[in-house]
Amino acid sequence: MLHLKEYLSHVKPGIALDVGTRFGEFAFTLVEAMPEGSRVIGIDCDAATVEQAKEKSAGKGVEFQVGDGAHLDFADGSVELAAISNTLHHIENYDAVLDELVRVLRPGGTLLINEMFSDNQNEAQQTHFAQHTLEAKLDMISGGFQRPTWKKDEILAILDRLHLKDVQVLEMLEEEKMDRKLAEKTPKLTAAVEKKAAGHPDFDALMAEAREIQARVEKTGIQRCTQLVYIGRK
Numbered sequence: 001m002l003h004l005k006e007y008l009s010h011v012k013p014g015i016a017l018d019v020g021t022r023f024g025e026f027a028f029t030l031v032e033a034m035p036e037g038s039r040v041i042g043i044d045c046d047a048a049t050v051e052q053a054k055e056k057s058a059g060k061g062v063e064f065q066v067g068d069g070a071h072l073d074f075a076d077g078s079v080e081l082a083a084i085s086n087t088l089h090h091i092e093n094y095d096a097v098l099d100e101l102v103r104v105l106r107p108g109g110t111l112l113i114n115e116m117f118s119d120n121q122n123e124a125q126q127t128h129f130a131q132h133t134l135e136a137k138l139d140m141i142s143g144g145f146q147r148p149t150w151k152k153d154e155i156l157a158i159l160d161r162l163h164l165k166d167v168q169v170l171e172m173l174e175e176e177k178m179d180r181k182l183a184e185k186t187p188k189l190t191a192a193v194e195k196k197a198a199g200h201p202d203f204d205a206l207m208a209e210a211r212e213i214q215a216r217v218e219k220t221g222i223q224r225c226t227q228l229v230y231i232g233r234k
């Protein structure tokens with residue numbers, strides 16, 4: 001497990017933003033990693049998600065706000081750390097969001113990107129990759145946006161143009177070969193296909209994918225894909 005605090009020793013007390021926070025899953029890591037006297041603010045564009053997050057995650061040190069990562073309500077240079085975790089692939093114009101995160105950072109402030117990647121994953125992780133791929137397809141069919149998981153080098157190429165300083169490229173791996181939460185999602189995949197892809201030309205293929213993933217979980221397990229953690233300073 002990666003202890004982020006070790007890699008953020010240069011960070012000063014201040015505002016830490018987590019854009020695309022959902023229920024604060026990654027923001028809680030920032031609460032632990034930020035120095036005392038900091039504020040951790042989780043931002044999500046979906047108002048209903050933010051309302052749920054306020055209820056579910058009350059008292060855990062994160063303030064939740066509705067906001068769009070491409071138009072943040074923070075002044076230039078007002079933020080110490082800006083993070084985006086497993087969200088970049090949900091955003092069509094991810095460059096606009098990255099530019100906005102850099103805009104709000106103070107000079108010397110820290111940008112942190114956490115994003116799962118698709119290559120060099122073991123058998124159990126490939127089950128997670130297959131599950132995530134099917135979820136992304138169903139999301140697209142039902143009007144959401146989620147592009148296929150990038151390879152590690154593709155993510156690095158996207159971030160390269162930001163020309164950040166003191167870049168640290170890390171990998172976050174969860175050792176558990178049978179991730180309970182991911183395994184529990186799998187039996188629900190066939191129901192999700194029925195609900196979201198009924199009448200779609202690819203319905204049968206998607207249903208076969210859901211069954212194949214279920215069989216893979218039983219045979220090889222399901223382990224969270226390794227995630228790229230990219231830390232750089234403005």
Ligand SMILES: C[S@@+](CC[C@H](N)C(=O)[O-])C[C@H]1O[C@@H](n2cnc3c(N)ncnc32)[C@H](O)[C@@H]1O
Pocket residue numbers: 019020021022023024025026043044045046049067068069070084085086087090091097
């Ligand atoms: C997969 S969740 C990420 C959850 C969490 N950050 C994590 O690491 O587990 C993606 C979240 O990003 C939000 N989102 C998508 N586009 C966004 C945008 N432009 N601005 C803010 N939030 C956005 C979605 O509403 C969703 O809650």
